[in-house]
Amino acid sequence: MTDAEIAALCGWIAEAGLAGASETTLLQGFCERAVASGLPLARGVAFIDTLHPLYEGRTFRWEREKPDVTFTDYGRSTDGEAAERWRTSPWFRMLNDGESLLRRRIGPETASEFPILHDLYEASLTEYVALLNRFDADAVIGEMDSFYSGWMTDRPEGFSDADVEALVRVVPHFGLAIKAAALGRIAETLVETYLGRDAGRRVLHGRIERGVAERIKTVLWFSDLRDYTRISDNAEAGQIIPLLNDYADAIVSAIHARSGDVLKLIGDGVLAIFPAQDRARATAAALEAAKQARLAVAELNERRGAEGLPTTDMYLGLHLGVVFYGNIGSKDRLDFTVVGPAVNEVSRIAAMCRSVDQPILISSAFAKSFSSDRPPFVSVGRYALRGVGKPQELFTLDPYA
Structure with a gap:
């Protein structure tokens, strides 16, 4: 040359x-x-x-x-x-x-x-x-x-x-x-x-200004693990991180497979969104993700049980509401996430799963937006949620649907 x-x-x-x-x-x-x-x-x-x-x-x-x-x-x-x-x-x-x-x-x-x-x-x-x-x-x-x-x-x-x-x-x-x-x-x-797939793309495209957030309607997913505190107290220290990783793989993969975005992993909890420009499509995607996650967790439990490892299950709350989606935090440490009353509500709905002994609870707003002549839900009653003003009717999946 x-x-x-x-x-x-x-x-x-x-x-x-x-x-x-x-x-x-x-x-x-x-x-x-x-x-x-x-x-x-x-x-x-x-x-x-x-x-x-x-x-x-x-x-x-x-x-x-x-x-x-x-x-x-x-x-x-x-x-x-x-x-x-x-x-x-x-x-x-x-x-x-x-x-x-x-x-x-x-x-x-x-x-x-x-x-x-x-x-x-x-x-x-x-x-x-x-x-x-x-x-x-x-x-x-x-x-x-x-x-x-x-x-x-x-x-x-x-x-x-x-x-x-x-x-x-x-x-x-x-x-x-x-x-x-x-x-x-x-x-x-x-x-x-x-940060999550959608949040990450937004940050890379310059959405990094503090306090800038978009008001969106979205399906909110909040899940955590049954009896996690008891398991973490009794399991060997070396088993806790593999347990969290195994169940996160099962749940996050199901969310991503249905175009949801995971915004936070909070210990054993998962906060995710399914943006609801089309409410019927978003609620259907979230429900399919929930079913897929339950199947994945059941398969995981079978494998972990055969290996003599601790097993658990998923509690899930699904809600539809308006949130602010963007940069929140101090000048030195920002988080790209969702905030608003609907986020508090979905976490309270998920927490009610223990009280009513149901693996999945669904808000009335989510149930009403689900596009079907025969929605696959059954009411479990009206409940006062901690920190939420009015009692809400909650639903779970109809086992006979």
Whole structure:
């Protein structure tokens, strides 16, 4: 590659990175333009760590013969098979040795040095270059302390020294664009994981001004676990977090499957909304989520019971009301959530489940908005809710509907 071609490729990287191109688009475009400029690439791989509840990072792969870049999320590299793959990788050695470049001709004499070289030898590739671009200590996010890349050719004579020099010059620019894309993905993952999917998207689109909230009509979901206090008092300390995680998985997955948004996990409690631009659709979605959650909890109880682990059940309150949805808090600590009397009401409705011995209680506002000639509800009577002015008629699911 000439100096002009290197400059042109770096210019494209900057433009694509500023435009918000994804990692797959960046790798595809980078490799295709490098090949067009004379760099004899047959394959390219790039990976970068991330902040994700389940994965440590993501690997991106380009192959000249394939039309699209592929990616794979990888798990924690601290134990098991993932740890072994990491410890036998070129990048692990480079990190320990303080090196930033590793170059190997691929042949019988080098195939046993790293497992990846053995695989590349069998694929008839001829040379491999691994690059490691470190971040400054202040730029590390979680485990993301470097950008890792690998470049392969099948040209019989391998890479030339000029080819490797070109890679060394352009890959830092490429790594910076990949890091920017990864940080955008991390931000989206974090806000949606900790704030909820819809709330997270709103925050990322600039809805961060303190005190700005939207008045919306929504279905409100508040659930908690039966006898959680007793279970937490009597169970072994190491069982509490797995128990909460198991039941949260069952309940939150059901809410998300029906387009609900979980706003808060409050110990064993779950606060969620189903925005009600179409009330009939929102109430139907919430009710389907409730049924799905009950089935998931029943299956979970069967599995946990077989393993000798403590089990519980879900109490659920469903309500329809008007709330304020937005940023509430101090100048130093904001929360994107819902507030208003309806939020208090749904929590009180859920609390009444214990008193009337019903797993689900539904407000009259929810029941009246449910679109059906024969709503699947039965009244359990009128009750005074703590902190709520008027007694309310509550309903539960009709077992015969």
